[in-house]
Amino acid sequence: xxxxxxxxxxxxxxxxxxxxxxxxxxxxxxxxxxxxxxxxxxxxxxxxxxxxxxxxxxxxxxxxxxxxxxxxxxxxxxxxxxxxxxxxxxxxxxxxxxxxxxxxxxxxxxxxxx
Amino acid sequence: xxxxxxxxxxxxxxxxxxxxxxxxxxxxxxxxxxxxxxxxxxxxxxxxxxxxxxxxxxxxxxxxxxxxxxxxxxxxxxxxxxxxxxxxxxxxxxxxxxxxxxxxxxxxxxxx
Numbered sequence: 158x159x160x161x162x163x164x165x166x167x168x169x170x171x172x173x174x175x176x177x178x179x180x181x182x183x184x185x186x187x188x189x190x191x192x193x194x195x196x197x198x199x200x201x202x203x204x205x206x207x208x209x210x211x212x213x214x215x216x217x218x219x220x221x222x223x224x225x226x227x228x229x230x231x232x233x234x235x236x237x238x239x240x241x242x243x244x245x246x247x248x249x250x251x252x253x254x255x256x257x258x259x260x261x262x263x264x265x266x267x268x269x270x271x
Numbered sequence: 272x273x274x275x276x277x278x279x280x281x282x283x284x285x286x287x288x289x290x291x292x293x294x295x296x297x298x299x300x301x302x303x304x305x306x307x308x309x310x311x312x313x314x315x316x317x318x319x320x321x322x323x324x325x326x327x328x329x330x331x332x333x334x335x336x337x338x339x340x341x342x343x344x345x346x347x348x349x350x351x352x353x354x355x356x357x358x359x360x361x362x363x364x365x366x367x368x369x370x371x372x373x374x375x376x377x378x379x380x381x382x383x
Binding site: 187188190192198199200201202205245249258259260261262263264 | 313316326327362370375376377
């Protein structure tokens with residue numbers, strides 16, 4: 158079953174604008190991860206935020222995590238046409254114990270218009 | 272490192288035929304995952320190996336699906352017999368425990 162649910166399902170912005178995608182989940186987690194998938198390609202790991210962290214940065218990416226609300230957001234600043242892709246959140250659930258498999262959401266399709 | 276290597280990239284087969292998908296994980300990664308992606312169901316975890324041992328195969332849809340990991344550098348996912356509803360992109364991913372996954376480029380399977 159889908160654990161993380163991304164919002165919005167699709168987002169279209171102009172180059173240079175910021176893009177914000179949200180993810181909600183249902184269980185207690187070890188960590189939450191964001192991935193990008195270009196059309197016809199595999200997923201690429203972007204960033205991992207642990208359950209005891211509230212914010213993390215990597216280049217133009219900023220991720221927040223609110224475990225009380227069971228939600229996370231991914232902010233891409235100064236977007237570029239090359240950022241056009243699907244973005245997925247994935248949770249490493251505490252209930253999985255030693256079986257550290259990720260559960261992926263349904264993704265947000267981001268389109269950055271030049 | 273060449274990353275996670277999957278083969279073939281594309282596979283077209285007739286219903287009833289056996290299909291074998293292959294994966295070479297990144298050296299040193301002790302976890303390997305097989306996922307299936309479709310428009311309708313998104314990314315679904317099929318099976319997960321840790322140190323070559325299958326840990327959770329609850330996502331394997333039917334007995335027609337089987338997966339093996341005979342050693343740390345190779346895994347296979349087999350479908351026998353294949354059916355049209357098995358058409359999807361199958362991804363292999365590997366990771367060190369508790370870290371992000373590295374995905375392969377996937378195998379696009381079409382069963383006609």
